[in-house]
Amino acid sequence: xxxxxxxxxxxxxxxxxxxxxxxxxxxxxxxxxxxxxxxxxxxxxxxxxxxxxxxxxxxxxxxxxxxxxxxxxxxxxxxxxxxxxxxxxxxxxxxxxxxxxxxxxxxxxxxxxxxxxxxxxxxxxxxxxxxxxxxxxxxxxxxxxxxxxxxxxxxxxxxxxxxxxxxxxxxxxxxxxxxxxxxxxxxxxxxxxxxxxxxxxxxxxxxxxxxxxxxxxxxxxxxxxxxxxxxxxxxxxxxxxxxxxxxxxxxxxxxxxxxxxxxxxxxxxxxxxxxxxxxxxxxxxxxxxxxxxxxxxxxxxxxxxxxxxxxxxxxxxxxxxxxxxxxxxxxxxxxxxxxxxxxxxxxxxxxxxxxxxxxxxxxxxxxxxxxxxxxxxxxxxxxxxxxxxxxxxxxxxxxxxxxxxxxxxx
Amino acid sequence: xxxxxxxxxxxxxxxxxxxxxxxxxxxxxxxxxxxxxxxxxxxxxxxxxxxxxxxxxxxxxxxxxxxxxxxxxxxxxxxxxxxxxxxxxxxxxxxxxxxxxxxxxxxxxxxxxxxxxxxxxxxxxxxxxxxxxxxxxxxxxxxxxxxxx
Numbered sequence: 001x002x003x004x005x006x007x008x009x010x011x012x013x014x015x016x017x018x019x020x021x022x023x024x025x026x027x028x029x030x031x032x033x034x035x036x037x038x039x040x041x042x043x044x045x046x047x048x049x050x051x052x053x054x055x056x057x058x059x060x061x062x063x064x065x066x067x068x069x070x071x072x073x074x075x076x077x078x079x080x081x082x083x084x085x086x087x088x089x090x091x092x093x094x095x096x097x098x099x100x101x102x103x104x105x106x107x108x109x110x111x112x113x114x115x116x117x118x119x120x121x122x123x124x125x126x127x128x129x130x131x132x133x134x135x136x137x138x139x140x141x142x143x144x145x146x147x148x149x150x151x152x153x154x155x156x157x158x159x160x161x162x163x164x165x166x167x168x169x170x171x172x173x174x175x176x177x178x179x180x181x182x183x184x185x186x187x188x189x190x191x192x193x194x195x196x197x198x199x200x201x202x203x204x205x206x207x208x209x210x211x212x213x214x215x216x217x218x219x220x221x222x223x224x225x226x227x228x229x230x231x232x233x234x235x236x237x238x239x240x241x242x243x244x245x246x247x248x249x250x251x252x253x254x255x256x257x258x259x260x261x262x263x264x265x266x267x268x269x270x271x272x273x274x275x276x277x278x279x280x281x282x283x284x285x286x287x288x289x290x291x292x293x294x295x296x297x298x299x300x301x302x303x304x305x306x307x308x309x310x311x312x313x314x315x316x317x318x319x320x321x322x323x324x325x326x327x328x329x330x331x332x333x334x335x336x337x338x339x340x341x342x343x344x345x346x347x348x349x350x351x352x353x354x355x356x357x358x359x360x361x362x363x364x365x366x367x368x369x370x371x372x373x374x375x376x377x378x379x380x381x382x383x384x385x386x387x388x389x390x391x392x393x394x395x396x397x398x399x400x401x402x403x404x405x406x407x408x409x410x
Numbered sequence: 411x412x413x414x415x416x417x418x419x420x421x422x423x424x425x426x427x428x429x430x431x432x433x434x435x436x437x438x439x440x441x442x443x444x445x446x447x448x449x450x451x452x453x454x455x456x457x458x459x460x461x462x463x464x465x466x467x468x469x470x471x472x473x474x475x476x477x478x479x480x481x482x483x484x485x486x487x488x489x490x491x492x493x494x495x496x497x498x499x500x501x502x503x504x505x506x507x508x509x510x511x512x513x514x515x516x517x518x519x520x521x522x523x524x525x526x527x528x529x530x531x532x533x534x535x536x537x538x539x540x541x542x543x544x545x546x547x548x549x550x551x552x553x554x555x556x557x558x559x
Contacts, residue, residue: 022414344428345476346473346474346475346476346478346479347475348450348452348474348475348537349419349475349476349477352475352531352533352534353412353415356411356412356414356415357411357412363450364449364450364451365450365451369451372451378451378452378453378473378474379450379451400411403411403412404412407411407412407415407419408424408428408476409424409428
Protein backbone atom coordinates (compact mmCIF):
# COMPACT_ATOMS: atom_id res chain seq x y z
CA UNK A 1 0.00 0.00 0.00
CA UNK A 2 2.84 2.35 0.75
CA UNK A 3 4.04 2.10 -2.87
CA UNK A 4 0.88 3.79 -3.99
CA UNK A 5 1.69 6.90 -1.96
CA UNK A 6 2.77 9.71 -4.23
CA UNK A 7 5.90 11.59 -3.26
CA UNK A 8 3.97 14.73 -2.41
CA UNK A 9 1.91 12.68 0.05
CA UNK A 10 5.22 11.88 1.76
CA UNK A 11 5.40 15.50 2.86
CA UNK A 12 3.00 14.61 5.65
CA UNK A 13 5.73 12.37 7.11
CA UNK A 14 7.83 15.48 7.84
CA UNK A 15 6.27 17.53 10.65
CA UNK A 16 8.88 20.27 10.28
CA UNK A 17 7.76 21.15 6.75
CA UNK A 18 4.35 22.20 8.04
CA UNK A 19 5.24 25.59 9.46
CA UNK A 20 5.45 29.26 8.60
CA UNK A 21 8.72 31.14 8.50
CA UNK A 22 8.50 34.94 8.69
CA UNK A 23 4.75 34.50 8.23
CA UNK A 24 5.00 32.52 4.99
CA UNK A 25 4.76 28.73 4.42
CA UNK A 26 8.23 27.20 4.64
CA UNK A 27 9.81 26.14 1.35
CA UNK A 28 12.85 24.11 2.37
CA UNK A 29 15.36 24.00 -0.50
CA UNK A 30 18.59 23.37 1.42
CA UNK A 31 18.59 19.60 1.30
CA UNK A 32 22.17 19.32 0.08
CA UNK A 33 23.19 20.82 3.44
CA UNK A 34 20.93 18.51 5.42
CA UNK A 35 17.66 16.74 4.74
CA UNK A 36 14.65 16.89 7.01
CA UNK A 37 13.71 13.85 9.11
CA UNK A 38 10.49 11.86 8.83
CA UNK A 39 8.50 11.18 11.98
CA UNK A 40 9.48 7.47 11.95
CA UNK A 41 13.15 8.45 12.36
CA UNK A 42 12.39 10.91 15.16
CA UNK A 43 10.30 8.17 16.83
CA UNK A 44 13.11 5.64 16.45
CA UNK A 45 15.43 8.02 18.29
CA UNK A 46 13.07 8.64 21.16
CA UNK A 47 11.95 5.00 21.37
CA UNK A 48 15.54 3.93 21.78
CA UNK A 49 16.00 6.28 24.73
CA UNK A 50 12.57 5.44 26.15
CA UNK A 51 12.97 1.66 26.04
CA UNK A 52 16.34 0.24 25.02
CA UNK A 53 19.16 2.59 26.06
CA UNK A 54 22.29 0.76 27.20
CA UNK A 55 25.90 0.50 26.13
CA UNK A 56 26.73 -1.89 23.32
CA UNK A 57 29.08 -4.89 23.03
CA UNK A 58 29.61 -4.99 26.78
CA UNK A 59 26.59 -5.90 28.77
CA UNK A 60 25.08 -9.25 29.49
CA UNK A 61 21.82 -7.69 30.59
CA UNK A 62 18.71 -7.43 28.45
CA UNK A 63 18.90 -3.75 27.54
CA UNK A 64 22.50 -4.04 26.42
CA UNK A 65 21.60 -7.05 24.33
CA UNK A 66 18.79 -5.13 22.66
CA UNK A 67 20.96 -2.07 22.00
CA UNK A 68 23.83 -4.22 20.66
CA UNK A 69 21.52 -6.18 18.37
CA UNK A 70 19.86 -3.04 16.99
CA UNK A 71 23.26 -1.39 16.52
CA UNK A 72 24.73 -4.33 14.61
CA UNK A 73 21.51 -4.80 12.64
CA UNK A 74 22.07 -1.29 11.30
CA UNK A 75 25.45 -2.39 10.02
CA UNK A 76 23.80 -5.27 8.17
CA UNK A 77 21.17 -2.89 6.83
CA UNK A 78 23.77 -0.35 5.69
CA UNK A 79 25.72 -3.11 3.92
CA UNK A 80 22.56 -4.07 2.06
CA UNK A 81 21.78 -0.41 1.31
CA UNK A 82 25.20 0.03 -0.31
CA UNK A 83 25.36 -3.54 -1.67
CA UNK A 84 28.61 -4.22 0.18
CA UNK A 85 29.69 -7.85 0.29
CA UNK A 86 29.37 -8.05 4.05
CA UNK A 87 28.54 -5.98 7.12
CA UNK A 88 32.23 -6.14 8.06
CA UNK A 89 32.88 -3.67 5.25
CA UNK A 90 30.82 -0.96 7.01
CA UNK A 91 32.51 1.34 9.56
CA UNK A 92 30.34 3.79 11.50
CA UNK A 93 31.69 7.35 11.63
CA UNK A 94 30.31 10.81 12.43
CA UNK A 95 29.76 11.54 8.77
CA UNK A 96 31.38 11.84 5.35
CA UNK A 97 34.11 14.15 6.63
CA UNK A 98 35.17 11.75 9.36
CA UNK A 99 35.02 8.81 6.94
CA UNK A 100 37.46 10.54 4.60
CA UNK A 101 39.75 11.58 7.45
CA UNK A 102 39.79 8.01 8.73
CA UNK A 103 41.00 6.73 5.36
CA UNK A 104 43.59 9.51 5.07
CA UNK A 105 45.00 8.88 8.54
CA UNK A 106 45.05 5.08 8.43
CA UNK A 107 45.34 3.80 4.87
CA UNK A 108 47.01 7.03 3.74
CA UNK A 109 49.72 7.21 6.40
CA UNK A 110 50.50 3.51 5.94
CA UNK A 111 50.70 3.57 2.15
CA UNK A 112 51.86 6.94 0.84
CA UNK A 113 55.47 7.95 0.36
CA UNK A 114 57.24 11.00 -1.09
CA UNK A 115 56.44 11.52 -4.78
CA UNK A 116 53.19 9.51 -4.74
CA UNK A 117 50.25 11.35 -6.27
CA UNK A 118 46.85 11.82 -4.64
CA UNK A 119 44.46 12.59 -7.50
CA UNK A 120 41.35 14.68 -6.71
CA UNK A 121 39.05 16.78 -8.89
CA UNK A 122 38.57 20.53 -8.99
CA UNK A 123 34.97 20.19 -7.81
CA UNK A 124 35.70 18.52 -4.46
CA UNK A 125 34.17 19.70 -1.21
CA UNK A 126 36.72 20.96 1.34
CA UNK A 127 36.23 17.67 3.19
CA UNK A 128 37.71 15.81 0.22
CA UNK A 129 40.62 18.26 -0.20
CA UNK A 130 41.88 19.30 3.21
CA UNK A 131 42.42 15.79 4.70
CA UNK A 132 44.59 14.97 1.65
CA UNK A 133 46.53 18.24 1.95
CA UNK A 134 47.27 17.32 5.57
CA UNK A 135 48.31 13.82 4.51
CA UNK A 136 50.48 15.16 1.67
CA UNK A 137 52.31 17.43 4.15
CA UNK A 138 53.05 14.48 6.43
CA UNK A 139 54.06 11.98 3.75
CA UNK A 140 55.61 14.08 0.99
CA UNK A 141 52.92 12.94 -1.45
CA UNK A 142 51.69 15.42 -4.08
CA UNK A 143 48.18 16.51 -5.02
CA UNK A 144 46.82 16.70 -8.56
CA UNK A 145 43.37 17.71 -9.77
CA UNK A 146 41.20 16.57 -12.66
CA UNK A 147 39.98 19.84 -14.26
CA UNK A 148 36.34 20.89 -14.41
CA UNK A 149 35.28 22.27 -17.80
CA UNK A 150 33.36 25.54 -18.09
CA UNK A 151 30.16 26.54 -16.34
CA UNK A 152 28.63 23.20 -17.35
CA UNK A 153 30.85 21.73 -14.69
CA UNK A 154 31.75 18.36 -16.22
CA UNK A 155 35.05 16.62 -15.51
CA UNK A 156 37.64 16.68 -18.27
CA UNK A 157 37.76 12.92 -18.79
CA UNK A 158 40.59 13.05 -21.31
CA UNK A 159 42.70 14.90 -18.77
CA UNK A 160 41.66 12.34 -16.14
CA UNK A 161 43.04 9.55 -18.35
CA UNK A 162 46.38 11.30 -18.60
CA UNK A 163 46.53 12.18 -14.91
CA UNK A 164 45.81 8.56 -13.96
CA UNK A 165 48.98 7.57 -15.82
CA UNK A 166 51.11 9.54 -13.31
CA UNK A 167 52.31 7.62 -10.21
CA UNK A 168 48.86 7.93 -8.61
CA UNK A 169 48.27 5.96 -5.40
CA UNK A 170 44.78 7.22 -4.60
CA UNK A 171 41.98 8.74 -6.64
CA UNK A 172 39.37 10.43 -4.44
CA UNK A 173 36.39 12.06 -6.13
CA UNK A 174 32.86 13.10 -5.46
CA UNK A 175 29.92 11.19 -6.88
CA UNK A 176 27.74 14.31 -7.05
CA UNK A 177 29.05 17.87 -6.77
CA UNK A 178 27.30 19.80 -3.99
CA UNK A 179 28.19 23.09 -5.70
CA UNK A 180 27.35 22.22 -9.33
CA UNK A 181 24.92 19.30 -9.35
CA UNK A 182 27.24 17.39 -11.67
CA UNK A 183 26.94 13.58 -11.52
CA UNK A 184 30.36 12.07 -12.16
CA UNK A 185 30.82 8.76 -14.04
CA UNK A 186 32.32 7.16 -10.93
CA UNK A 187 32.01 3.54 -12.13
CA UNK A 188 34.01 4.27 -15.32
CA UNK A 189 36.62 6.27 -13.46
CA UNK A 190 37.02 3.66 -10.71
CA UNK A 191 37.42 0.95 -13.37
CA UNK A 192 40.18 2.96 -15.04
CA UNK A 193 41.89 3.49 -11.70
CA UNK A 194 41.60 -0.16 -10.72
CA UNK A 195 43.28 -1.26 -13.97
CA UNK A 196 46.28 0.81 -12.93
CA UNK A 197 46.26 -0.49 -9.36
CA UNK A 198 45.06 2.84 -7.96
CA UNK A 199 42.96 2.85 -4.80
CA UNK A 200 39.68 4.81 -5.13
CA UNK A 201 37.49 6.73 -2.69
CA UNK A 202 34.08 8.05 -3.68
CA UNK A 203 32.50 10.90 -1.68
CA UNK A 204 28.87 9.87 -1.61
CA UNK A 205 27.56 12.66 0.65
CA UNK A 206 25.21 13.95 -2.05
CA UNK A 207 24.40 10.66 -3.73
CA UNK A 208 23.72 7.99 -1.11
CA UNK A 209 20.26 9.25 -0.15
CA UNK A 210 19.30 10.29 -3.67
CA UNK A 211 19.93 7.28 -5.92
CA UNK A 212 20.97 3.66 -5.80
CA UNK A 213 24.60 3.37 -4.80
CA UNK A 214 25.92 -0.11 -5.41
CA UNK A 215 29.49 -0.79 -4.28
CA UNK A 216 29.85 -3.68 -6.76
CA UNK A 217 28.65 -1.52 -9.67
CA UNK A 218 30.70 1.54 -8.72
CA UNK A 219 33.70 -0.64 -7.95
CA UNK A 220 35.34 1.77 -5.53
CA UNK A 221 37.61 0.78 -2.65
CA UNK A 222 36.12 3.30 -0.21
CA UNK A 223 32.78 5.11 -0.14
CA UNK A 224 31.81 7.80 2.37
CA UNK A 225 28.31 9.01 3.27
CA UNK A 226 26.42 11.02 5.90
CA UNK A 227 23.21 9.90 7.60
CA UNK A 228 21.83 13.39 8.04
CA UNK A 229 21.66 14.06 4.31
CA UNK A 230 19.45 10.99 3.83
CA UNK A 231 16.65 11.42 6.37
CA UNK A 232 18.80 10.15 9.24
CA UNK A 233 20.07 11.95 12.34
CA UNK A 234 23.16 14.16 12.44
CA UNK A 235 26.34 12.67 13.84
CA UNK A 236 26.21 9.29 12.12
CA UNK A 237 27.94 8.44 8.87
CA UNK A 238 29.17 5.47 6.93
CA UNK A 239 32.49 4.39 5.59
CA UNK A 240 32.44 1.46 3.19
CA UNK A 241 35.85 -0.12 2.72
CA UNK A 242 36.76 -3.19 0.67
CA UNK A 243 37.46 -5.98 3.16
CA UNK A 244 41.10 -6.67 2.18
CA UNK A 245 41.94 -2.99 2.53
CA UNK A 246 40.26 -2.58 5.91
CA UNK A 247 41.98 -5.73 7.08
CA UNK A 248 45.43 -4.44 6.08
CA UNK A 249 44.92 -0.92 7.49
CA UNK A 250 46.26 0.08 10.91
CA UNK A 251 43.60 1.07 13.45
CA UNK A 252 42.61 4.71 13.90
CA UNK A 253 41.73 5.93 17.39
CA UNK A 254 42.69 3.77 20.35
CA UNK A 255 40.39 2.83 23.20
CA UNK A 256 37.68 0.43 24.24
CA UNK A 257 35.94 -1.80 21.70
CA UNK A 258 38.74 -1.59 19.11
CA UNK A 259 40.96 -4.11 20.92
CA UNK A 260 40.91 -7.87 21.38
CA UNK A 261 43.48 -7.88 24.17
CA UNK A 262 45.27 -5.13 26.14
CA UNK A 263 48.46 -5.39 28.19
CA UNK A 264 50.34 -2.54 29.81
CA UNK A 265 52.84 -2.24 26.98
CA UNK A 266 50.99 -3.55 23.97
CA UNK A 267 47.61 -4.51 22.64
CA UNK A 268 46.02 -6.56 19.90
CA UNK A 269 43.35 -5.11 17.66
CA UNK A 270 39.79 -6.22 17.31
CA UNK A 271 38.53 -7.56 13.97
CA UNK A 272 37.30 -5.22 11.23
CA UNK A 273 35.27 -3.10 11.34
CA UNK A 274 35.45 -2.82 15.14
CA UNK A 275 39.14 -1.91 15.15
CA UNK A 276 38.11 1.45 13.64
CA UNK A 277 35.43 2.18 16.25
CA UNK A 278 37.06 3.10 19.56
CA UNK A 279 34.89 4.05 22.50
CA UNK A 280 31.14 4.09 23.00
CA UNK A 281 29.69 4.74 19.57
CA UNK A 282 26.76 6.95 18.57
CA UNK A 283 24.24 4.24 19.36
CA UNK A 284 20.95 6.14 19.18
CA UNK A 285 21.68 7.86 15.88
CA UNK A 286 22.99 4.64 14.36
CA UNK A 287 19.81 2.78 15.26
CA UNK A 288 17.66 5.62 13.90
CA UNK A 289 19.70 5.53 10.68
CA UNK A 290 18.38 1.98 10.18
CA UNK A 291 14.86 3.40 10.13
CA UNK A 292 15.93 6.10 7.67
CA UNK A 293 17.41 3.53 5.27
CA UNK A 294 14.23 1.44 5.47
CA UNK A 295 12.18 4.56 4.84
CA UNK A 296 14.19 5.53 1.74
CA UNK A 297 13.99 2.05 0.27
CA UNK A 298 10.28 1.92 0.93
CA UNK A 299 9.93 5.05 -1.22
CA UNK A 300 12.41 3.71 -3.76
CA UNK A 301 15.71 5.39 -4.58
CA UNK A 302 15.04 5.18 -8.32
CA UNK A 303 11.91 7.25 -7.74
CA UNK A 304 13.86 9.75 -5.68
CA UNK A 305 16.50 10.07 -8.40
CA UNK A 306 13.84 10.57 -11.04
CA UNK A 307 12.05 13.22 -8.95
CA UNK A 308 15.36 15.03 -8.24
CA UNK A 309 16.12 15.18 -11.94
CA UNK A 310 12.64 16.42 -12.86
CA UNK A 311 12.60 19.16 -10.23
CA UNK A 312 16.17 20.27 -10.94
CA UNK A 313 15.53 20.39 -14.70
CA UNK A 314 12.34 22.35 -14.13
CA UNK A 315 14.14 24.78 -11.81
CA UNK A 316 17.08 25.10 -14.23
CA UNK A 317 14.79 25.90 -17.17
CA UNK A 318 12.80 28.47 -15.20
CA UNK A 319 15.93 30.09 -13.74
CA UNK A 320 17.44 30.32 -17.23
CA UNK A 321 14.65 32.75 -18.19
CA UNK A 322 15.73 35.30 -15.54
CA UNK A 323 17.88 38.22 -16.74
CA UNK A 324 21.60 38.44 -15.89
CA UNK A 325 21.73 35.01 -14.30
CA UNK A 326 24.68 32.64 -14.56
CA UNK A 327 23.85 28.97 -14.05
CA UNK A 328 26.39 26.37 -12.98
CA UNK A 329 26.41 22.66 -13.68
CA UNK A 330 25.12 20.60 -16.59
CA UNK A 331 21.88 21.58 -18.32
CA UNK A 332 20.92 17.93 -18.64
CA UNK A 333 21.34 14.90 -16.40
CA UNK A 334 21.96 16.89 -13.27
CA UNK A 335 21.44 15.88 -9.66
CA UNK A 336 18.74 17.50 -7.52
CA UNK A 337 20.26 20.92 -7.07
CA UNK A 338 20.79 24.14 -9.00
CA UNK A 339 23.50 26.70 -8.32
CA UNK A 340 23.26 30.23 -9.74
CA UNK A 341 24.73 33.71 -9.58
CA UNK A 342 23.18 37.07 -10.42
CA UNK A 343 25.58 39.51 -12.04
CA UNK A 344 24.58 42.43 -9.83
CA UNK A 345 23.11 40.92 -6.64
CA UNK A 346 25.23 39.14 -4.06
CA UNK A 347 24.15 35.66 -2.97
CA UNK A 348 23.78 36.73 0.65
CA UNK A 349 21.27 39.39 -0.28
CA UNK A 350 19.40 36.85 -2.43
CA UNK A 351 19.29 34.21 0.28
CA UNK A 352 18.34 36.59 3.05
CA UNK A 353 15.50 38.08 1.02
CA UNK A 354 14.27 34.62 0.03
CA UNK A 355 14.29 33.71 3.73
CA UNK A 356 12.01 36.65 4.50
CA UNK A 357 9.52 34.97 2.15
CA UNK A 358 9.92 31.58 3.83
CA UNK A 359 12.18 30.13 1.11
CA UNK A 360 15.30 28.48 2.56
CA UNK A 361 18.21 28.58 0.09
CA UNK A 362 21.94 28.37 0.65
CA UNK A 363 24.27 31.19 -0.31
CA UNK A 364 28.03 31.05 -0.07
CA UNK A 365 31.00 29.10 -1.32
CA UNK A 366 29.43 25.72 -0.43
CA UNK A 367 32.75 24.58 1.05
CA UNK A 368 34.22 24.63 -2.47
CA UNK A 369 36.34 27.78 -2.29
CA UNK A 370 38.91 26.66 -4.90
CA UNK A 371 36.09 25.96 -7.39
CA UNK A 372 34.48 29.36 -6.71
CA UNK A 373 37.85 31.04 -7.31
CA UNK A 374 38.17 29.15 -10.59
CA UNK A 375 34.79 30.52 -11.65
CA UNK A 376 35.70 34.02 -10.46
CA UNK A 377 32.78 34.29 -8.03
CA UNK A 378 32.95 34.53 -4.26
CA UNK A 379 29.64 32.77 -3.76
CA UNK A 380 26.57 31.35 -5.47
CA UNK A 381 22.98 30.78 -4.42
CA UNK A 382 21.82 27.18 -4.37
CA UNK A 383 18.46 25.44 -4.32
CA UNK A 384 18.69 21.73 -3.48
CA UNK A 385 15.73 19.37 -3.59
CA UNK A 386 14.46 16.17 -2.08
CA UNK A 387 11.51 13.92 -2.80
CA UNK A 388 9.16 16.03 -0.64
CA UNK A 389 9.72 19.18 -2.70
CA UNK A 390 7.23 20.14 -5.40
CA UNK A 391 7.14 22.14 -8.63
CA UNK A 392 4.89 24.63 -6.79
CA UNK A 393 7.77 25.27 -4.41
CA UNK A 394 10.11 25.88 -7.33
CA UNK A 395 7.52 28.34 -8.68
CA UNK A 396 7.50 30.15 -5.33
CA UNK A 397 11.28 30.39 -5.42
CA UNK A 398 11.16 31.84 -8.94
CA UNK A 399 8.53 34.42 -7.91
CA UNK A 400 10.70 35.43 -4.97
CA UNK A 401 13.84 35.68 -7.12
CA UNK A 402 11.99 37.88 -9.61
CA UNK A 403 10.95 40.14 -6.75
CA UNK A 404 14.56 40.24 -5.48
CA UNK A 405 15.73 41.37 -8.91
CA UNK A 406 13.02 44.01 -8.99
CA UNK A 407 13.92 45.21 -5.47
CA UNK A 408 17.51 45.75 -6.52
CA UNK A 409 16.39 47.41 -9.74
CA UNK A 410 18.31 44.83 -11.74
CA UNK B 411 7.08 41.43 -0.93
CA UNK B 412 9.96 42.53 1.28
CA UNK B 413 8.14 45.31 3.20
CA UNK B 414 10.04 44.23 6.31
CA UNK B 415 13.33 44.79 4.55
CA UNK B 416 12.93 48.45 3.67
CA UNK B 417 14.45 49.34 7.03
CA UNK B 418 17.56 47.37 6.23
CA UNK B 419 17.99 48.15 2.55
CA UNK B 420 17.31 51.89 2.65
CA UNK B 421 17.51 53.71 -0.67
CA UNK B 422 20.83 55.32 0.29
CA UNK B 423 22.26 51.87 1.03
CA UNK B 424 21.05 50.41 -2.27
CA UNK B 425 22.52 53.42 -4.08
CA UNK B 426 25.95 53.05 -2.45
CA UNK B 427 25.95 49.26 -2.98
CA UNK B 428 25.38 49.73 -6.70
CA UNK B 429 27.78 52.63 -7.09
CA UNK B 430 30.34 52.37 -4.31
CA UNK B 431 32.40 55.55 -3.76
CA UNK B 432 36.18 55.46 -3.50
CA UNK B 433 36.31 51.98 -4.96
CA UNK B 434 39.52 50.48 -6.33
CA UNK B 435 43.18 49.98 -5.55
CA UNK B 436 45.27 52.88 -4.33
CA UNK B 437 48.66 53.26 -6.01
CA UNK B 438 50.63 54.67 -3.11
CA UNK B 439 48.85 54.22 0.20
CA UNK B 440 50.74 54.98 3.39
CA UNK B 441 48.89 52.13 5.08
CA UNK B 442 46.48 49.32 4.26
CA UNK B 443 44.82 46.26 5.80
CA UNK B 444 42.76 43.22 4.84
CA UNK B 445 39.48 42.05 6.28
CA UNK B 446 37.89 38.66 5.84
CA UNK B 447 34.68 37.01 6.79
CA UNK B 448 35.70 33.35 6.41
CA UNK B 449 32.20 32.00 6.85
CA UNK B 450 30.67 33.76 3.86
CA UNK B 451 33.79 34.55 1.86
CA UNK B 452 33.45 38.34 1.99
CA UNK B 453 36.77 40.10 1.77
CA UNK B 454 38.05 43.63 1.64
CA UNK B 455 41.26 45.56 1.33
CA UNK B 456 41.31 49.10 2.70
CA UNK B 457 43.96 51.64 1.63
CA UNK B 458 44.64 55.02 3.22
CA UNK B 459 46.93 57.98 2.91
CA UNK B 460 47.79 59.50 6.28
CA UNK B 461 49.42 62.81 7.09
CA UNK B 462 50.60 62.35 10.67
CA UNK B 463 47.50 61.12 12.46
CA UNK B 464 45.13 62.64 9.90
CA UNK B 465 43.39 60.50 7.26
CA UNK B 466 43.63 62.25 3.87
CA UNK B 467 42.37 59.54 1.51
CA UNK B 468 40.60 56.18 1.92
CA UNK B 469 39.78 53.63 -0.77
CA UNK B 470 38.60 50.02 -0.70
CA UNK B 471 38.42 46.99 -2.91
CA UNK B 472 36.50 43.80 -2.21
CA UNK B 473 33.51 41.62 -2.76
CA UNK B 474 30.45 41.08 -0.62
CA UNK B 475 26.76 41.72 -0.17
CA UNK B 476 24.91 45.02 -0.53
CA UNK B 477 25.18 45.87 3.18
CA UNK B 478 28.92 45.20 3.08
CA UNK B 479 29.51 47.33 0.00
CA UNK B 480 27.33 50.23 1.12
CA UNK B 481 28.95 50.25 4.54
CA UNK B 482 32.44 50.32 3.04
CA UNK B 483 31.50 53.01 0.55
CA UNK B 484 29.93 55.33 3.13
CA UNK B 485 32.77 54.67 5.54
CA UNK B 486 35.35 55.97 3.08
CA UNK B 487 33.43 59.24 2.82
CA UNK B 488 33.02 59.46 6.59
CA UNK B 489 36.68 58.84 7.45
CA UNK B 490 38.25 61.35 5.10
CA UNK B 491 39.70 64.30 7.02
CA UNK B 492 39.32 62.61 10.43
CA UNK B 493 42.18 62.14 12.87
CA UNK B 494 42.90 58.70 14.31
CA UNK B 495 41.21 59.71 17.56
CA UNK B 496 38.13 61.01 15.75
CA UNK B 497 37.91 57.87 13.64
CA UNK B 498 38.07 55.71 16.78
CA UNK B 499 35.16 57.63 18.29
CA UNK B 500 33.17 57.30 15.07
CA UNK B 501 33.86 53.55 14.91
CA UNK B 502 32.63 53.11 18.50
CA UNK B 503 29.44 55.01 17.68
CA UNK B 504 28.90 53.03 14.48
CA UNK B 505 29.55 49.76 16.33
CA UNK B 506 26.90 50.64 18.89
CA UNK B 507 24.44 51.56 16.14
CA UNK B 508 24.98 48.29 14.29
CA UNK B 509 24.97 45.98 17.29
CA UNK B 510 22.43 47.72 19.54
CA UNK B 511 20.50 50.02 17.24
CA UNK B 512 21.19 53.01 19.49
CA UNK B 513 23.18 56.20 18.93
CA UNK B 514 24.56 58.23 21.84
CA UNK B 515 23.64 61.90 22.33
CA UNK B 516 25.80 64.28 20.32
CA UNK B 517 27.12 61.50 18.05
CA UNK B 518 28.97 62.08 14.82
CA UNK B 519 27.18 59.46 12.68
CA UNK B 520 25.32 61.79 10.32
CA UNK B 521 24.42 59.87 7.13
CA UNK B 522 25.67 56.62 8.69
CA UNK B 523 22.43 56.48 10.70
CA UNK B 524 20.81 54.75 7.69
CA UNK B 525 22.41 51.57 9.05
CA UNK B 526 20.19 51.77 12.13
CA UNK B 527 18.08 48.83 10.86
CA UNK B 528 20.95 46.35 10.70
CA UNK B 529 20.81 45.35 14.36
CA UNK B 530 17.43 43.69 13.78
CA UNK B 531 19.18 41.28 11.38
CA UNK B 532 21.92 39.65 13.47
CA UNK B 533 23.31 37.73 10.49
CA UNK B 534 24.14 41.02 8.77
CA UNK B 535 25.99 42.73 11.61
CA UNK B 536 29.34 41.36 10.48
CA UNK B 537 28.66 42.50 6.91
CA UNK B 538 28.29 46.11 8.09
CA UNK B 539 31.32 45.99 10.41
CA UNK B 540 33.93 44.21 8.25
CA UNK B 541 35.07 47.30 6.32
CA UNK B 542 35.29 49.34 9.52
CA UNK B 543 37.38 46.73 11.28
CA UNK B 544 39.73 46.63 8.31
CA UNK B 545 39.95 50.44 8.18
CA UNK B 546 40.67 50.69 11.90
CA UNK B 547 43.44 48.14 11.42
CA UNK B 548 44.85 50.12 8.48
CA UNK B 549 45.00 53.51 10.19
CA UNK B 550 45.80 52.12 13.65
CA UNK B 551 48.81 50.26 14.93
CA UNK B 552 47.36 46.78 15.44
CA UNK B 553 47.17 43.63 13.29
CA UNK B 554 46.85 44.30 9.57
CA UNK B 555 44.57 41.35 8.94
CA UNK B 556 41.19 41.18 10.61
CA UNK B 557 38.53 38.54 10.63
CA UNK B 558 34.94 38.72 11.76
CA UNK B 559 34.98 35.16 13.09
